Amino acid sequence: MSDKPKLIIDCDPGQDDAINLIMALAGDEFDILGITTVAGNVGLKKVTRNARLICELTGYERAMIFAGASKPLKLPLATAEFIHGKEGLDGIEIFEPALPIVSMEASDFIVEALSAANEKSITLVVTGPMTNIARALQKVPNIVGAIKEIVLMGGAFREGGNMTPSAEFNIYVDPHAAQIVFDCAAPKIVFGLDVTYQVLTGADVIERIEAIDNPVAKAALGILKSYERTDTARFNDQVAPLHDPCTMAYLLKPEIFKLKACNIQVEVDAELTRGHTAVDFWNRTELPKNSLWAYEADRDMFFDLLIDRLKLYGS
Template identity: 45%
Template sequence: MARRIIIDTDPGQDDAVAILLALASPEIELLGLTAVAGNVPLHLTSRNARMVCELAGRTDIPVFAGCDAPLERKLVTAEHVHGKSGLDGPDLPEPTMALQDRHAVDFIIDTLRAEPAGTVTLCPLGPLTNIASAFRRAPDIIDRVQEIVLMGGAYFEVGNYTPAAEFNIYVDPEAAAEVFASGIPLVVMPLDVTHKALVTGPRNEAIRALGTPVGKAVAEMTDFFERFDLEKYGSAGAPLHDPCVTAYLLKPEIFSGRHINVEIETVSELTLGMTVADWWGVSGRAPNATFIGDLDSDAFFTLLTERLAKL
């Protein structure tokens, strides 16, 4: 049976690739996309999610707009990374498919209540505001979630937005703290693994060489996205953070990590949003997340390129 998922997202070029990989994979049944404010404000993330669906020819996927601000803080965005639209790079047409008239949080709640318990996986690719809001409003759904596989946080790599914090967690640390404390099985794709999923020149040219609208758009997204990382890190290419979530659902065997305790810092000015990952088991706190640390990058890009060719 196909893995039934909801992708919660703030597209973002890497979010777009993660969504496209899911849409190209018959092992995944995407029940809906829920947009959240993050990389750019909500009106743009909900627009971008629909643009990606139309790029893939999948206007059947319902898209819902969710929370436009974190639970307790002002919104911080990342146009300096993703461009003013959040999806700068390719010249994609404005979406014609309509947003659904339900709020994303209502869709998450209603879906988890309607589907058999333990059959829906949540895949957050941005701040965890929508997920935590759903859990606050409907705590009965928490036990109905099969698993949460998310992109966020860091350990050895520490932060990409502040010295201590990765962007997704930093934007809404209170939401992240509630999700990590929920008791739901968690698989976390931190910067430690996503920075190993580098789109080098040859890898990007292989995607461009697909010769399809999807291949061209993804290559152009990466062309734009990598300028920030090349300048900041001096790396060989742009890290594809969010597609690690989708790839894990498809081929978990190409990833490795540890089941550890992860707590979220919500108070300190210096380390706000830090994922305090007890990698060495020194705290005595019970493990609550599988924190991924490595992947087979060649297998990752083989999977990505083969699947994008199907769209």
């Protein structure tokens, strides 16, 4: 049995999810038990194909990929083709991968993996709507004991939102699932827009990636160049925030980030503020601190790590 840290990566690829997978699959530090997909950036069929495509592109052909929820727990699905493109992976050639999908549904796989695991032994890396995780916790609540931590991308505090004025996309899509996850007893490390907007690409990053001569780096370059168009108005420059890769960057090099224990609650019902994350950064409510909230990132250290991971594909 492997003594490497055990991960389940739950994602909705998505350009930044793709970069996150590329970072995760570059080395052998982790025992990746499975990659689960959820409808989010695009529909379930496309995000599942995109996960398979990235695994095939990186040569990670032993991947166990499980398709999950095609819609949120209670609400209609909202997607982000306007950011990631019609296929969810603008910037690279889309093909139908040969890598198969495992027939088991994603939340059932999560339940099975956690039920068979030792206490606090599996880390969940969650970079899309949290529907699969919530469904697993609803099915068998006591699996929470096997979760070492949930490292997730979602939410915003000082930065407002990127889907609505007050909500970040992943939380907005399925706020009910997000609240279930925030209410569970597992430790949570949360990377919201406050910190992901501190790791912006730019000409310096693009130039460094252009100098890496391997097919995976070239694919990442195409993805990032396409992705840079998405926040031009916000930052008045050709830059892209690497939201989801903050999760793997934390697992690989936690010193990149500063964290603070906070209580986080989700607005689930209000029309104007659906998906808003109430981050009690200053402990106004005195509610139990259910999460570690990332509030600062070292940009140089982050992109040094990304470059190092991309270079591994040529070694």
